[in-house]
Amino acid sequence: MKKSYRKWLIIVSSILCLSLLLFLIYNIQTHKEKKVIHMVYIPKLIDETNDFWTALIEGANMAAKDYDIDLVIDGGTNETDYEDQNRRIQNAIDSKADVIAVSPISYTNTTEMVKKVKESGIKLIFVDSGVDEDVADALIATDNFAAGMKMGKFMQQSLDDDSQIAIVSHVKDASTAIDRERGLRAGIGPYEDQIVEVVYCDSNYQKAYRLTKDLLEKYPDLDYIAGLNEYSAVGAARAVDEIQGAVSQRVKVIGFDNSLEQIKFLEKGVFQAIVVQKSFNMGYLAVETALKVLKGENVPPVIDSGSELITKENMYTEQNQKLLFPFFDK
Known part of the structure; x- marks a missing residue:
């Protein structure tokens, strides 16, 4: 009887120890999985x-x-x-x-x-x-090269052999500035040599505004200005918008990004188009x-989050309204 009792006691103890061991392993694994x-x-x-x-x-x-x-x-x-x-x-x-x-x-x-x-x-x-x-x-x-090319191809439609183009970029040593400018140059194709100057605003609205004012004074026959990020595009648009009459109608501006101010400039016709990032x-x-x-x-080593070129004519489509006014919705 005592031997049988001991036998069952050993079996029960072993089961309990095994259960405890499994419980501990499960908790350790769960803790690992839940590691913040x-x-x-x-x-x-x-x-x-x-x-x-x-x-x-x-x-x-x-x-x-x-x-x-x-x-x-x-x-x-x-x-x-x-x-x-x-x-x-x-x-x-x-x-x-x-x-x-x-x-x-x-x-x-x-x-x-x-x-x-x-x-x-x-x-x-x-x-x-x-x-x-x-x-x-x-x-x-x-894909900043592709986005810049979208800008350039759109611009090319309004260019001719006498057109003068200026670029208001953001930070000279930033890869985004480098790639967007490369894409834009590829996009305007035969008119690349008509880029009269590239300036850098260091991602400052006011500096972009001042640089654009200087460009408009230096090149009175300037036809097109491309702003390569929100700061440069907004600053350029503010400067062009200030100029009344025939000059403001002649100088075209294309921008990058979609702040509320940029959308207003697009509606007003100061921007011919904007490239919107997602x-x-x-x-x-x-x-x-x-x-x-x-x-x-x-x-993938590179994941393109996407971009779209939006004009005054297509800005009111449902798809483009979602891009212009994302409301931070997933």
């Missing part, structure tokens, strides 16, 4: 007056909420200060982030710092722009892609 992912996103700047960056950051925040990711947004206030951005990247490395997303300010001067991210064993995602080396796990951005989608995709990279899933 720490992600840092460092945009070129945080500026509530700029609808592009506001929408992009809103998209990233929504994705972080949907996927339960601890997302920290750490951006400066100057789109040309790559040294400040480099310090923020170093801080993100020091924080032991699981993944760091960056919108590099400089095509060349940010490279060495983002390489440190990978050397630290941290996953790296580029958003909106890149650097001069293939270092990131993925790039989520507008900035909210870009931010959302950046976080979603970062999660896939962390899970070891295969992702």
Whole structure:
């Protein structure tokens, strides 16, 4: 009887120990699965007056909420200060982030710092722009060359052999500025040599306005101005809109992005067209892609978040209204 009792006691004890072991393994595994992912996103700047960056950051925040990711947004206030951005990247490395997303300010001067991210064993995602080396796990951005070409092809319809063209760009060393200008030049084709000057506003509305005023004075026969981001396009449009009469009617402007002010200029006829980026989608995709990279899933090295050229004639279609007024909806 005692032997039988001991036998059952051993069996029951073994079952209990095995159950406890399985319970502990399950909890450890569940804890691992529920580990909160720490992600840092460092945009070129945080500026509530700029609808592009506001929408992009809103998209990233929504994705972080949907996927339960601890997302920290750490951006400066100057789109040309790559040294400040480099310090923020170093801080993100020091924080032991699981993944760091960056919108590099400089095509060349940010490279060495983002390489440190990978050397630290941290996953790296580029958003909106890149650097001069293939270092990131993925790039989520507008195809800026294609977007610039859309601008150029549209402009070409109104150009002739006597046309004078000026470009108001944003930051000289930014990959977005480089690629959009390349695309625009390819798009206008035979009229490329008629670009009289390219100026850079350093992503400042007022500087873009002043530079455009100078261009209009320097080139009284100027026919077309292309603004390559929200700051440059808005500044150029403000300057052209100020000029009354025949001159303002003759000088055509094409812009990039879709702030409320830009939409008003499009309705008014100051802009002939604007190229709209899908900035909210870009931010959302950046976080979603970062999660896939962390899970070891295969992702395309470059993900085009898309762009559309919108004119006064087609701006009221349902599809384009959604692009112009996204209301930060996923």
